[in-house]
Amino acid sequence: MKFKIDYQSNTLVDQVEESILDYIKRNKLVPGDSLPNEMALTTEIGVSRNVLREALSRLRMLGIIQSRTNRGIIIQEPSLFTGFEKVIEPHLLSESTIIELMKLRIVLEIGLTDLLFKHLNDNYISELERIVLSHEAVNYNLTLEQETEFHNKLYQITGSEFLISFQKIIHPVFVYAKNNYDNYFAPTNERLRAEKKLITHKDLFNLIKARDMEGYRMAIKLHLATYSDFIEKKTEK
Amino acid sequence: MKFKIDYQSNTLVDQVEESILDYIKRNKLVPGDSLPNEMALTTEIGVSRNVLREALSRLRMLGIIQSRTNRGIIIQEPSLFTGFEKVIEPHLLSESTIIELMKLRIVLEIGLTDLLFKHLNDNYISELERIVLSHEAVNYNLTLEQETEFHNKLYQITGSEFLISFQKIIHPVFVYAKNNYDNYFAPTNERLRAEKKLITHKDLFNLIKARDMEGYRMAIKLHLATYSDFIEKKTEK
DNA sequence: ATAATATATTTGTACTACAAATAGTATAAA
DNA sequence: TTTATACTATTTGTAGTACAAATATATTAT
Structure with missing residues (x-):
């Protein structure tokens, strides 16, 4: 089957890219299959x-093809997140x-509850305990790194490669948000603390240790209230 | 600040791409900001x-830059899923x-429960009802389109643009899976039916209508058992 | 002051050329 | 006959030149 061109596309390169993907x-x-050579x-x-x-270069970047001298162009399995990763630059x-x-993160982190408890074992529990205790020792307000370390471990426990990658990729956005929107986050945290609804990592850990899945689900939702509140405030306008 | 080159990268194009992103x-x-022109x-x-x-072409594809004659190269906000979308070709x-x-889909669909019930209103309920009834009228086994129509609506109700896009993008994979792995799916469905644990869209709808969030959460998990079982079977080896 | 025209700039596309890598072939040596 | 070596042909990677098309800017005319 031959290469078709959709002349609607913007530039020639766009058309060629589309044509090859379509092919x-x-x-x-x-x-493992190969494409005809460049000539x-x-x-x-x-x-x-x-x-x-230029078109091939795009596909090469996405990992769909691989070119080698005197071998031609070979199809390969792309890694799903390369494009996504390049585009996650908070300033943009x-x-x-x-x-x-x-x-998306809230949905993921609530949704991974089942997977988390399914893969949970004593080893993971003690790893979580170590993290929680080491952070508790230091201070009331966690650093960004501590915040991250705990949540990363949750993703790791699920054993889902994609969840872990995804979390890693979008992480810089949350660092950025923390730095830029803390004036929004702080009041929410104050309120929760006042209402005794502030869920700490220790609280989450205790529920995990007790294997209280439903309790954990409620709790993680509250733990992410900082973000939900922010979303609420920003979207009600 | 100038352009730095990491000579580790594979080809010159890779280095230049990286250098520009880094810049x-x-x-x-x-x-809105602009990059120096090509010369x-x-x-x-x-x-x-x-x-x-070639490097610029990649960034253009990702939507990070836009070039126009006699205006130069302008930074723009990329759409987060363009790269991801191009790469989702089940055969690859x-x-x-x-x-x-x-x-990932299971995690998302369980996780969106809260968002679903939060945005739920009578309008959505009647839309869901229409879908469920129209499908019920036809047959016991749903077509792929019917299966899709219902789940798409769930994503829509959440009102999350990204969830909706994500679902749309990965949909072809599930079509492919249905066609290729139905010999795995069918027995699971038989078993569930025999054990009276098969959760239909009607069941899900009734829970939604009754605003029974916790019931729904249990139910959607069972509804997706076809996939969980498949994962189990494939990964235990 | 506004409209029309001309000019300069910049991207898009095409073509040529050659270096570097490598698969395949031919040759030499065991 | 088999193995090692050298050669050849092919293919991608990179550089450079050229020009068309679009468009921002400057110039001129009304």
Whole structure:
């Protein structure tokens, strides 16, 4: 099956990129299969090698293809998050995007409860305990690193590779948020503390240790109230 | 601040791409700011225009920059999922990747429960009812489209733009899974039916209508048992 | 002051050229 | 015959030149 061009697309490079992706899909190519070499592709598609290579360069970046001298172009399994990762630069993101990422994190972190308790074992519990105790020893207000260390461990326990990657990738956004929106976060924390509803990592840990899944689910929701409140305040306008 | 090159990277294009991304980050550029034009960049970085343009082409694809004749290169807010979307082609993905995506979907769909009930209103309920009734009228086994229609609506109700996009993007993987792994799914469904634990969309709907959040949470978990069982079977080996 | 025109700049595309890597082939040596 | 070595051809990676198309800016005309 040949290469088709959709002339709607913006530039030639866009068209060629789309055409090659389409070719891979229609021919159901799988990792290990190869694409025609650059010369063949230029004549086949009818563009300059320059344009072709820009399109190939994009696919190479995404990990869909791999090129090697005198071997040609080989399809490979892309890693799903490369593109996503490159794009997560907090300064480039609007507030609404950051809010959407917060929503996503809340959903994930509540949703991973089942997986967390499923994979939980005594080893993990003692690792969590170590983290909680070491932080408790220091201070009332946790540093960002401490905050992160605890939550990372939760993701790790789920054993889901994607959850772990995802968390790692969006982490800088939360660092940024902490630095930029703390004037929003602080009052919420004050209020929760006053109402005795502030859920600390220690509280979460105790529920985990007691294997109280439903209790944990309630608690993690409250623990993330800082973000929910922020979302609320920002979106009610 | 100038452009730095990490000579570790694979090709020159990789180095230039990294260098430009790094430049954007270090200088805290925001959407609307502009990059030096191509000529300036080539001399600054010390590569041919060809190589430079391959790197720029990648960033353009990700939506990080936008180029216009006689205006130069302008930073813009990328859409977070463009890269991810291009890479979701089921034939290119290994089974373990598909399993990871299933895990992610289960976590998301359980996790969105709170958001779902928060945004729930009578309108949504009647929309869901319409869907459920129309499907019930037809047959016992739902088509893929019907399956999708119901779940899409759940995502829509959450009002989270990212959840909706994410669901749309990974959907083809589940179509693919349905077609390829139905020999795994069918027995699970049979078993659940025999044990009277099969949760239909109607069951889910009734819980939603009754605003029984905790009941729903249990139920959606069971409803997704087809996937959990598949994951279990595949990973125990 | 406004409209029309001209000019300069910048990106988009094409083409040529050659270096570097490497798969495949031919040759030499055991 | 087998193995090691050298050679050849192919293919990607990089550089450079050229020009068309778009458009911002400057200039001129009304």
